[in-house]
Amino acid sequence: MGFKRARLASVITITSLALALLLAGYFILFSINVNRWIGEKRSQMELEVFFENDVSNAKAKALTAQVQKIPGAGSVVYISKKDAAARFEKEFGRNIYDVLDSNPLPPSCRVKLKSGFQTSAAVQKIVLQIGRIEGVSDVVYEKELLRLIDYYVTWIYIILGGFGAILLFIAVILLYNTIRLTIFARRDIIEIMGLTGATASFIKRPFLIEGFVQGLLGALFAGGLLSLSVSAIRRLLFHSLVMQDNLYFILIGAGIVIGMVSSALSLSRYLDRI
Amino acid sequence: MIEFYNVDLNIDKKTILRDVSFRILKGEFVYLTGASGAGKSTVLRLLYMDLFPDRGTVIIERYSSAKIKDKEIPYLRRQLGVVFQDFKLLPDRNIFDNTAFALRVIGMPGKEIKRRVLRVLTDVNLSHKRNHYPDELSGGEQQRAAIARAVVNNPIAVLADEPTGNLDSDNSLEIMEILQKINQSGTAVLMATHDNELISAFPHRIIEIKEGRVGR
Numbered sequence: 429m430g431f432k433r434a435r436l437a438s439v440i441t442i443t444s445l446a447l448a449l450l451l452a453g454y455f456i457l458f459s460i461n462v463n464r465w466i467g468e469k470r471s472q473m474e475l476e477v478f479f480e481n482d483v484s485n486a487k488a489k490a491l492t493a494q495v496q497k498i499p500g501a502g503s504v505v506y507i508s509k510k511d512a513a514a515r516f517e518k519e520f521g522r523n524i525y526d527v528l529d530s531n532p533l534p535p536s537c538r539v540k541l542k543s544g545f546q547t548s549a550a551v552q553k554i555v556l557q558i559g560r561i562e563g564v565s566d567v568v569y570e571k572e573l574l575r576l577i578d579y580y581v582t583w584i585y586i587i588l589g590g591f592g593a594i595l596l597f598i599a600v601i602l603l604y605n606t607i608r609l610t611i612f613a614r615r616d617i618i619e620i621m622g623l624t625g626a627t628a629s630f631i632k633r634p635f636l637i638e639g640f641v642q643g644l645l646g647a648l649f650a651g652g653l654l655s656l657s658v659s660a661i662r663r664l665l666f667h668s669l670v671m672q673d674n675l676y677f678i679l680i681g682a683g684i685v686i687g688m689v690s691s692a693l694s695l696s697r698y699l700d701r702i
Numbered sequence: 703m704i705e706f707y708n709v710d711l712n713i714d715k716k717t718i719l720r721d722v723s724f725r726i727l728k729g730e731f732v733y734l735t736g737a738s739g740a741g742k743s744t745v746l747r748l749l750y751m752d753l754f755p756d757r758g759t760v761i762i763e764r765y766s767s768a769k770i771k772d773k774e775i776p777y778l779r780r781q782l783g784v785v786f787q788d789f790k791l792l793p794d795r796n797i798f799d800n801t802a803f804a805l806r807v808i809g810m811p812g813k814e815i816k817r818r819v820l821r822v823l824t825d826v827n828l829s830h831k832r833n834h835y836p837d838e839l840s841g842g843e844q845q846r847a848a849i850a851r852a853v854v855n856n857p858i859a860v861l862a863d864e865p866t867g868n869l870d871s872d873n874s875l876e877i878m879e880i881l882q883k884i885n886q887s888g889t890a891v892l893m894a895t896h897d898n899e900l901i902s903a904f905p906h907r908i909i910e911i912k913e914g915r916v917g918r
Contacts, residue, residue: 617792623750624851625780626807627773 437610444606445646448599449679453654455592456675464670466581470546475539477558478566488535491563495537500545500554505538548578607690618698628699635691643687647680703728709758718744720914726892731885733901734894736911742894746861750782751775780808783852783860787867789844791836798832801850822854826880842873849880859890866897878904
């Protein structure tokens with residue numbers, strides 16, 4: 429009763445499933461890359477902690493160790509007054525002692541934040557904790573950039589979530605209707621099976637197998653197109669496009685589940701009392 | 703063997719059957735008559751338990767509409783052969799496969815299927831057309847194929863819903879002769895019809911449904 433007997437219906441089902449999965453694949457691919465881009469931006473975030481100008485080198489190192497212990501602090505690099513002067517020379521091209529009599533640059537440390545502590549709220553908490561340490565004079569970071577990232581990320585997630593939900597809804601409706609129509613076209617065979625004494629499981633079996641095969645083929649088709657798209661995007665637009673290979677397995681799993689569930693749901697109305 | 707006890711049935715708040723009672727004995731041939739829409743097809747659907755009474759009970763052998771579980775319905779239907787006015791043959795299978803279908807769905811082995819199908823197609827004089835598809839057959843031949851499918855499983859009763867309704871008189875006579883032959887071999891036949899000429903030509907007991915009740 430499968431592909432041979434309803435070739436056109438099967439082709440339509442596989443194609444619509446493949447398109448739905450391909451759209452979902454693009455959506456996930458886009459989400460992965462947006463997430464990664466945001467993650468990169470956040471991971472570049474650094475706090476610059478300045479100590480009192482008059483603390484000794486040893487004391488400043490001890491303060492650095494204290495900063496390191498604060499939850500959320502990742503790698504911490506100590507910058508002594510000497511290092512700060514060297515940095516000044518590198519940045520401005522002049523030795524600080526040529527400009528001033530003494531070195532006014534305070535010792536400091538640069539703090540990278542662990543992932544999960546890179547949001548605006550988490551950073552503010554860490555900044556407060558560092559600020560309370562005796563000997564710390566100031567904590568500087570790109571507050572405005574972080575706020576903008578948080579703001580846009582919220583909107584990106586809202587838009588992605590809404591778009592994803594609409595996409596999923598359309599895909600499910602499209603697929604459910606396609607499969608419902610293909611099963612409707614075979615209601616005669618279901619009716620005759622029922623009248624001749626076939627059990628519900630006997631009637632369901634070929635349709636579920638068909639749903640499985642159609643789901644698998646649709647997913648392989650979608651996976652192939654997605655793979656080609658990824659290569660094309662990498663070649664023509666973004667060389668650094670990220671693709672996770674397990675996405676292909678997710679598509680195959682989703683295709684099989686959607687194919688079988690849609691078949692079972694579409695069939696159920698014909699199997700009320702069999 | 704088949705019994706209706708005080709059966710009431712309403713569909714969409716409309717009374718279809720009211721207090722219908724009758725009994726059909728083993729090996730009996732009975733006509734179910736009545737005007738179009740009187741409820742003849744409904745009686746047949748109640749028998750193969752596609753519908754259930756709102757009140758009263760339908761009994762077929764050891765199955766009762768009051769007690770039957772959903773999973774037992776296929777086993778009840780294996781005891782009945784159903785024939786429709788529009789044949790309900792599957793257009794994408796030949797006559798052999800259409801007939802064999804009733805045995806395949808109950809999981810009968812292939813060798814036994816072949817033996818039984820060829821025997822029953824011979825009985826309805828269609829063995830030479832076993833490889834033909836339904837659209838290559840006349841209406842009478844299609845109905846004979848549908849009857850072959852209904853009886854291939856050796857049912858205790860054949861339920862025929864206007865089986866001659868789409869046929870000319872010659873083909874109708876041929877169908878009646880086949881149903882008679884099936885009945886003579888011990889299978890009960892309940893035939894819904896409003897063709898009085900056929901009833902006169904092949905007289906049997908009549909159950910008349912009139913305005914949802916048994917008339918005579």
